[in-house]
Amino acid sequence: MNGHARVVTQRRPDPGTILLTSYMAAVLVLAPLQRLAHLINPADLASSPASLASGKVWLLLTSGFVVDGPPLPQILALTVLAVLVTRFRGSRTFWTAALAGHVGSTLIVYAAVGLLWWADPHLVANAIHNPDYGISCVWAAGLGAITAGAWASPGPLTLGSRRITIPLAALLTLSAVTALSTNEIARSEHLLAFLLGALIVSLSERNNHNSSFPERCCFRRHTTTRPSL
Secondary structure (H helix, E strand, O other): OOOOOEEEEEEEEOHHHHHHHHHHHHHHHHHHHHHOOOOOOHHHHOEOHHHHHOOOOOHHHHOOOOOOOOHHHHHHHHHHHHHHHHHHHOHHHHHHHHHHHHHHHHHHHHHHHHHHHHHOHHHHOOOOOOOEOOOHHHHHHHHHHHHHHHHHOOOOOOOOOHHHHHHHHHHHHHHHHHHHOOOHHHHHHHHHHHHHHHHHHHHHHHHOOOOOHHHOOOEEEEEEEEOOO
16 A cells, blocks of 8 residues: 555534434423323423422423423424534534523523512412423524524525525514413513524624534544554
8 A cells, every 4th residue: 555544534423413312302202101191291390480499400401301382393393493503503502502592591581580579479479380391492592593593694685595584584483482372481481592592603603703604514524544554
């Protein structure tokens, strides 16, 4: 052989992508157990201002594994948005946006509820113990991430361009879902999750000026140099 090093390129998903696949599998398994078999009570996994005040912090995470509302459109939306964010921004950005959207929005709303309760307990008497669960804040954060990514992508800012159509469609979708929700806490959380997801991508864009929205991939190329014999 000519003595030059041979570069072997392997394409494999990063740990964040594997974690995303595991999360989606868990949601898909729990949905029929909850809806059809009635083997899972969502209230057992749900969080609430009262449960957080009592120290049950883990419920902030478990509440994101069960679906509140129609399962099929939400699981489909979560899958599509997770794939898009991971494909274009990487799994780290998706998980940062998802955790910020699900946990961050919940903490902000719960803090507001706590302040209102401190001022007058009767104002939030129904919200203190109300079960709070669902995957909607995760996909709302993904929607915000996609919106911010499309807005920051190169291209003309004209009617019909993706810099206009994607954010407009995202805002209409968020508005429709929020309007249909009967839970006041959930409404606030959806909006905050969307904004936090958009903020994560905006900060990522500011910190990495060399990456554009359509050029990131969910797979990292791992190269190992193998000397030839």
